[in-house]
Amino acid sequence: MTPDRGSNHGTKRKRGERRRASLACETCRKQKEKCEGGQPCWRCQRLGRPCHFQGQPIPTTTSPCSSSVPVASVPGDENGRIQNLEAIARHFLGDVPLDKENIGRIADKLRSSTDTTLSETALDINEPFDVHFVSNNMAHYSGEFSHWNFSQKLRRKMSCQIDRLDSRVCVSHRKSSKGSDDIQQVKEYWRPTQLQSSPEIIVETMMHLPPRSIADFLITMFFKYVEINCFYIERKWIEEKVALCYSSTKTYTAIDFPWVCSVFAVLAIGTQVAHMEDQKPKPDSEITEELSLCSEDSVGLVFYHAACKLIPDVLLVASHESVQVFLLLATYSLPVSTGGLAYTYYGLAMKMAIQNGMHRKYQGGNCDSRTIEVRNRLFWTAYTVEKYVSIMHGRPISIARSEINADMPRDCPTFESPRFANLTAFHTLISYLEEVSGTLAQFKRCPKRLLSEYLERLIRLRTSIKQWWDSLPATEECRDLCSQGPNFRQNSHLRLCYLLIYVYMGRAFIFVDDRKEPGEVITGAGNDSGRARRSILVDDCVSSALDILNTLQSLSDHVGLCRASYNEFSACRAAILVILAESLNSRKSQRLQDGLHRGMDLIRQMVGGSSSESEISYLESIEAAISQLLAATGDDSVLPQSDQIPTSAYSKFKDWTQSLKKDKSTSGNVELSSFSPLAHPTPGTEGFANLELNDMAAFFDPDWANGDFEFDTYNFSSLSK
Template sequence: MEAYQSSASNHTARPSRRRASLACDTCRRQKEKCEGGPPCWRCQRLGRPCTVRGNVLSRRYSARADSQESTSRVEGLERIVRHFLGNVSLDEENVGRIVARLEGRSQGDEPNVDEPFDVQFVSKDIAHYSGEFSHWNFSQKLRRKIGQIERFRVKEYWRPTQLQSSIHLVSQAMNHLPPRPITEFLIGMFFKYAAVNVFYMERSWIQERVERCYAASTEYTLSDIPWVCSLFAVLAVGTQVAHMEEGQEDNEDLNLCSEDSVGLSLYHIACRLVPDVLLVASHESVQAFLLLALYALPLSTGGLSYSYLGIAVKMAIQNGMHRKYVGECDPRIIETRNRVFWTACTLDKRISIFHGRPASIAKSDISTDLPSDALSFSSPNYSNMMAYIKLSSWLGEVSETLTLLRNCPKRFIPEYLDRLIQLRTHIGQWWDSLPLTIECRDTTPDSPLFRQNSHLKMTYLLIYVYMGRPFMFASDWTDSPVENADSDPRTLLVQGCVKSALDILDTLQSLSTNTGLCRASYTEFSSCRAALLVILAERLNSRKLNRFQDELSRGMAMIRRMTGGSSSESEISYLQSLDAAIRQSSLAVNETGSDEHRLQDETSAYAQFKHWTNAMKQDTYPGGITDLELSSFSPLSFLNSEPRLGEGNEVQDLLNTWPSEGFVMDPNVFSPLQTG
């Protein structure tokens, strides 16, 4: 008896479970354990009537029970809890213990979730990013736990300096800078025509570096290599757009120009510094790779330029530029880092989407601040820059929705189509909210930002083209005719796509008339090509030869001027072949069936085929069209197998004006490249 009392006293702290002397009818029907009452607790908790021997007992929580969703909601929550926690008891006592445990955990001494990583500045331009759950992050956490380690000297290893090249490489490169007036001119061309709506660097920043380059007693260190590479890349890009200073295009020959050869030489000098730019890995290194990507953008968009952008993003991650910085670093340096990162991220996203490549960084991994409207930064225009970043974000959302639509079960297709329509509406409303004077939407020729705003408008219109293009061919997305085609989301998207394509051509025509088209502008060329492809697809769908004929002719004329030179026919032959095939397809559909008309159609098709083969034979590329990357547009249209009269003398005279000590310049670099 004493043992029993002792055992009972040891369990007095644990309340005994209440047992019902008589189970209610409701619990008995549900085959559940009644927990007593009246009414019983289980019936109260589930909000159901509690009956004993046919009599409904009053409930203390009748207001809760009256809600239509209480029963199903509580039962659903119980299923969720048991799914994640197992078959646990959900009585009031156990639920109270679980809640108390969770509250105690949230109020404990756990590390702050906002500090899982560290961005530590090694120098003014170089930072070290620890990374979440990394070896480095754990070692630093261990170091902080053992405070006495501060008494010992720890060797810090930030960059593999033992791999660096001789610093004389920089001096040798500097020996081949153009004369000072030429350098100033090319830098001016870069900021006037190439740095449109995106930030690469401040003009004052590069001007300070130019002053150092032409100073007599300048000494260089390893940390100078990234900005030296950037300088040569800026000059190379400047040669690509220098032709814009000649005014509007005329019918002059745009074949080999001396600036193309010089630009290629400057690019090669910058490339020789790339290994050490990678080694330094500063935010100036990110700038250097952005500029190399900009130079390669018109030459190999989805290849070399995409690779450069990927390196730029990865190097930005190495410096922790994708994370929000909380510290006491110079605000101007932090703003520069933010702007450079968003340029790299935005360009990488656009090229990845338009060329079917994976992006280099996920949106969820980015926490850094957007660029701020700092008065100390003069270029580019802040509103335009932020609009460009936002448009790229909208493009990413459209791309994600199209990917989900492509992979979803058929029953979810209407839901994702509605989401595209909602995105289309939101993008249009956002665009309409932008400034209409001077900035963003002001595309009047007299506007000081006419060119920048025109590029921004084409960037906006390309989203609608990209959104509606997958639905242009009905056989790709429906197995049966649509009952109400006018209100079908796919029809609305296609109509918006075609309208945007026509608006793009109008915008390009305005640029061509007022400032001229740039041979090295990816925005202008890619917009024109995308618009032409949509128009060709619409002509194919309509089977009408005269549909959009004027717009097609204008677009083909403009894209010829942007490719320029002897490679024009090769660059646009793909579009021409599509147009010819569509014409033949339309003729075949509209033929009357008579033998005479059929013979004329066959003769016409053969004549066009012969014309096309003759054009291929006359192509300056030895390998023909198959040797070309159809997705590229090359301002280096001089790369052919036949030298031109007077070309060598002009380039040799230019070389003679440059010093050539130490860093030997091969004159053959300016010669047309031989294939085979």
């Protein structure tokens, strides 16, 4: 018990609990208020004002609410910590005594209350998920709180009862008991095998295989130009499967559908990038003729259709090889229909991955480490690329991040491609893009008073992204842009993704009107701060757009631009549109005009395939818009062609495709455009070709209408008015 502090006095106080401080603080004296004692005094501490003393207080005098720990008995820093803790306690508990006994009673009460609450509410409803491997590349994911999980839980409980019953029955009776056998024998049903097609379809599909040398060439093209910063397949694995395709003794079963489909998908993708090996200089007439022939696209379409015939059975097998199939088909479709067909294929890849439990960490011991690593790499590729496409095209993603606990890919030297540093860097970049997208989405629904807070969050994200990027390796991997380096193309694509984040972050603020009305006066540090932050984001956006063109120009000069590369085309297109948008605010800017002309020259190089008249009109519409907007004229320069001799492998491939072209009738040829969504102009929209994918039309509306966000321009402007 605490001794009675008033027992030393001979007479009883007139006002029992009220005590006068032994030394009043100067702040209370000046305010002519009663000082409540303590150092600092409780009144000053409660009111959040400074407390000053001229003399030293008598240490024996304490406040009813003060700590029982003598101030002189603890170091200065510990004294400050105790006072801060007491302030926190009073904030939540009110003006209560903070002596040792009372604090102990409060702590015991809180502990007992917590224990009681846990015992009443912590019900045992845990149903852990299960990933059961049916075969080496096929697994079944039970799901949490699912019908399957509950049935298995019930089955486990019933099995105990069955065991007890069986122990009471003789062996002979148990053997003759049909009901007992029926209970214990459960038919496993993992895939709807009764719906699968006959493997004879695979034999028919093999009739579309090219000569072995052509197949080897297309596979080489795939790994050289496509699998650069994402993992799709192992080269050794696909080469073994191709060898089986050309084996006359191979017999096929239902589980072979996915890998056969993968082979034809890889061949189709290889035709899209095969032109990268052609460095032969051509006159303009020959270039036009080649674009109209489109032999690579026609052959690629044959491979693609062969793969598509197997899709129903690939869905039925639903193994991690099925995930590979849809990732490859999505990659083939990226330059054809990014927000439509490719997005759908990525969704199927994610659904196959979830069905196999690839989004969950595998904790069993029935699968080897290499298979687990392949599963992890495939899942994170599907999740990351789908998220990238979804954000850029305003689509929802297939799975929330909170549902994922799969291990990240590990650095395994046995995996030849892609480079592990680039692989993880790409995943991190898309994670940052997701944060930026989430912050921008808040501008649609947040109150105006929070606009500056979200704007500041974007500035902090901008700083974090730059610091992370600067910390990446600058030699050979990630940030090494030496044209002679082994990873020049991979690193350039990584930089394009990095710059696109700044473009995406700042383009929504380009049309925020900061101009003052006549006679309007804008004052206030907050308004100036909001304008400055937006200016930083817009400046980063425009400078990043110009840097994108510099990166693409470097690619064009040294290794060439790929007309089927989604990264290169979309980056160039986004840069051109941002520069065009900024030209509305900064007319007659020579830097922007030069960037526009250079961007147009670059995007022309990426128009590939059959290059239909609508694609040409799309480019002409951009040039017409630039000419009308800036009232500037200029001749389009033709980039110099390389004098290198084409490789013999590509020559053989071209000869073979041209021979196939001649064997087909004109009506039987299917023209395939590398960017066919732009090849379907609607009546009355000839000026802009396709309004859905041509974001130029959005720049003539104050709202950014790219399908991603519909920002309230007035809300943004309110930061500066």
